[in-house]
Each structure stands twice: as structure tokens, then as C-alpha cells.
Amino acid sequence: MDFRLTAEQAASQKLFREFAEKEIAPYAAHYDETAQFPAEIIKKMAAQGFMGIPIPREYGGAGQDFLTYILFLEEVSRACASTGVILAVHTSVGTFPIYLYGTEEQRRKYVPKLAGGEYIGAYALTEPGAGSDAASLRTSARREGDEYVLNGSKIFISNGGHAEVYTVFATLDRKLGSRGITAFLVDKDTPGFRVGAVEKKMGLNADITTELIFEDCRVPASQRLGEEGEGFKIAMSLLDGGRIGIAAQGLGIAQAALDEALKYTRKREQFGQPVFDFQAVSFKLANMATRIEAARLLVYQAAWLKQNNLPCGKQASMAKMYATDTAMYAAIEAVQAFGGYGYIRDYPVERLFRDAKVTQIYEGTNQIQRLVIARALQKGL
């Protein structure tokens, strides 16, 4: 067993870290304060070829392996968790569905633009009445000649208003349950489609999260992704990769919390010594570092399984749950290690604390991850 990254992965990781420290981290607080989509950062990532790392070169991507993409997500999220989720949604559930399930025409139309960063992607599954129980969604699709007519609304959609194309899940017949769900590629300017309210959130302020509204929205039949009734399968199949991505986001947040806590506690003096020299403080950091290392092993293992086409559902859920719980834990501990300064906006751990929370909620709450893991255990997996 060899736990080392390959030479190519290690070189990419170094490049990603340098890029994130120079081009992302210095601006993270500004984008958080102003709740602005970090368009300039995305432009720079696109110029470097970072918007389609795991997509084959033939379709405009960088053709690198899945773990390399995960390494990038970790470094980006360490610098700015909002940019991390924009990238994760764009790649894992915005670009991959079209690359994996699109017709050749759909792939050629969208994937090079998405992988090149000219387009931003989005994934619209959640509705006001359908969150964890996504199969109960109500947005309807009705076939009329060469078109489908969509009606309904989606909620909490990342990259809302900034994406050029949305993968939208709607039902042809609610009586069919999950087997009635079908996926559609909806262009931003499709008649009958509009972006609704922008959510005001606790954190991840630079990731714009919106409502989407469909009112007799006419989508050409050529924009259906996969077959009728295949939508739920498509939605679920993307979740393994999506969850490993969010796990990497959690890992990046946790690492940033540890970095900041270490830097601060070694400098801050009370009672004539750096507070790090109090065992109560240094043990806190030792615990954080250990949990982060364990999370990293789970995340990289899940990514490795995925890129080798091995079953990874259970490991993806374990990685997502553990790494994001670690993000929240590390952020809480970092705020405590900063004392009162940890509660003040001028210091980065306050933002990490707010950003960490949602990683335990989206891409399947951590209760749902436990459900997935328990079911796998039941099946002897």
C-alpha cells in the first residue's frame, strides 16, 4: 500500500495551493462581506484550465484524474469555501451529468464551454416540499409535440442566476414516484424560466443561492437529458462524486481552521507565554490535526475508489459525513482558541465557523449519510 500522491498529483497540489493562496485567499473576506459572486476568481480559474479538471481533453477539460480534482477543491475551499462550492456544483453536478448522460450533440454543445469556464453549471433538484425526500418533487413536465412544458419551482440552487445551463429534475407523472422523474437541460434564457429570490444565508455568502421558477417553461425535447423516467437515477448517480467533492470542501475548511489557530495561538501571549504553550490549547490543536488527517484519508480513499470505477457509495457518504463534521468541529475549536477575537469579523475563523455549518446539510444531510452507510452495512457492503 502506498499512501503517497503520484508525482503528477503532488505537482498539481503544489500549483493549486500557490494559486489559491495568491489568487483566492486574499479576496475571500471581501466576497463574503459583500455577498458577491467571485466572478474575477472564476475567470482566473478558467484561464488556468481549472474549471474542468476531471473532464477529458477531448471535451475541453484538463483530463486529470478525480483525485486531482478533489485536491483542487480542498485547496480552493481552504482559501474560500464559497468559491469551493461554486466549483464543486459546477463540476460534480453541473458538468458531469451532461458529460455522462448527454447525447453527443448535448456534450458537444455544453461540455467544452463548461469545462473551459465560459459557462457555469448548476443542479436543480431541491424544492420547498422535497429536500431529503427528493423523489417527492412536484415540478412537472408535460410533453407537447417537440417540447416539454415545465411548471413548478426549485429552491436553494447554488450558482442560481450565474449559471448558463441548469440540470433540472421534473416529474412526468407523480403517481410513478421516482420512476416519473426526468432530467432536462434548461438554458438560462429559456422562455418561462426565471431566477427567483436570492437567499440571505448564515455563511457561504459568495455562493449565490436562489429560487428557480418555471411557468409554462418550454424546453425542446432535444434538451431532455437521458430517457424519460431516468432522472432520479441520474440525480442519485451523481451524488457519490458530489459528496466526495463536499467532503473535500469540508476538509479544506477544517485545514484552514487549524492553520489559523496554529498561527494565532503561537503568537498570542497571555500570562507571559504564547497561549499555545498551555496544554489545554495545544491539545485542542492536536485533536483537530488528528481528525483532519483521518478525514483526509477517508476523502482521498473515496476519490481513489471512484476514479478506479470501484464501488464507493458507502465510502463517499463516510467521507462526506466525517470531513464535514470535522469542518464544523475544527471551526468551533478554532474560534475558541482565538478567544474573543474569534468572534470578531476581522479574523478569518469567524467566517470559517459560518461557512462550515452548511457542509453538514447539503448534498444530503449528515443524517442521510448515516442512513446510506447503515443501509450498506445491512447489505453486507
Ligand SMILES: Cc1cc2nc3c(=O)[nH]c(=O)nc-3n(C[C@H](O)[C@H](O)[C@H](O)COP(=O)(O)OP(=O)(O)OC[C@H]3O[C@@H](n4cnc5c(N)ncnc54)[C@H](O)[C@@H]3O)c2cc1C
Ligand atoms: C446553501 C445551500 C446550497 C444548496 N445548493 C443546492 C443545489 O445547488 N441544488 C439542489 O438541488 N439543492 C441544493 N441545496 C439543498 C440541500 O441539498 C437540502 O437543503 C438538503 O438536502 C436538505 O433538505 P431540506 O433542507 O429540505 O431538509 P429536510 O429534508 O426537510 O430535513 C430536515 C431535517 O430532518 C432530517 N431528516 C430528513 N429525513 C430524514 C431521514 N429519513 N432520517 C433522518 N433524518 C432525516 C434532516 O437531516 C434534517 O436535519 C442547497 C442547500 C443550501 C442550504
